[in-house]
Amino acid sequence: MSGPRSAVVFDADETLVDLRPAITGALVAVLEEMRRRTPAAATVSLADLEEDWGAVFGALSAAPVQEIRRAALARSLARAGLETELDELAELFFARRYALSRPFPDALPALAALRPHHVLGFATNGNSRAERCGLAGQFAFELYAHEGGLPKKPAGEFFAAVVAAAGLPAARIVHVGDSPEHDVVAAQRAGLRAVWLNRGGLPRPRGLEPDAEVSTLAGLSTVLNTLTSANA
Ligand SMILES: [Mg+2]
Known part of the structure; x- marks a missing residue:
């Protein structure tokens, strides 16, 4: 043999x-950055960001995870009128997510x-x-x-x-x-x-x-x- x-x-x-602490930490970083960028993000919560993943996951479950995450972040940014800042905040999310994994x-x-x-x-x-x-x-x-x-x-x-x-x-x-x-x-x-x-x-x-x-x-x-x- x-x-x-x-x-x-x-x-x-x-x-x-x-994975969970990494995702939570990355979402917290995104939320803090949203609040730095606009007062409109003051009413957005971590729970909102977590909910946005669930809201898009069903329709996109076969897609690459990065795409699902971008769609969820787009939804979260729209809560505070930050739609145009998706690329930067997605980059922040993934940097934190890997740093904390x-x-x-x-x-x-x-x-x-x-x-x-x-x-x-x-x-x-x-x-x-x-x-x-x-x-x-x-x-x-x-x-x-x-x-x-x-x-x-x-x-x-x-x-x-x-x-x-x-x-x-x-x-x-x-x-x-x-x-x-x-x-x-x-x-x-x-x-x-x-x-x-x-x-x-x-x-x-x-x-x-x-x-x-x-x-x-x-x-x-x-x-x-x-x-x-x-x-x-
Ligand atoms: Mg698993």
Whole structure:
């Protein structure tokens, strides 16, 4: 036997990358800048900016995340008559968002423990570039939706690309992520195995049958040893 016979592929946002503080911090920076630019922004709140993402997401969910974010920011700026300043404020948003993006504390130790035994991959719908989120050099391969026309999860084509990049049969690949629909159901539909990362201790959605469930990445090594040796 030569080399790992299994691969572990990670979702990015809310799995390896602690995205929420980065997004909140970036929105706060945008709001402060809006208020510096016009008194009309005094009545705009952080909650308004957060709502604007939700308001545009439904119609644009298949679009690149950067486009969805620009559409949300455009809506927020319109609240204060700042529509023409979208380019500058979007640049401010993304600069802060990346500057504040960090892996969860359990991420790097888990990757280090797994690396001797598995091919490690990174596969995201979003724009959390590994190298801009404290994860440079951690993976054998990285896949980003919209690069090379790759559709987003839960598309079967996304997982076909994961399988091709891992260079192993789908059944030898375990996908780890926080989204029941995108990371568990869709991965299993494509023939991969799936570990649901449930950091918040949420009740398991009806019908969801992950191959394993973990509450942190610390327990992953043990779970994966069992999963990847089960049909060795
Ligand atoms: Mg996620």
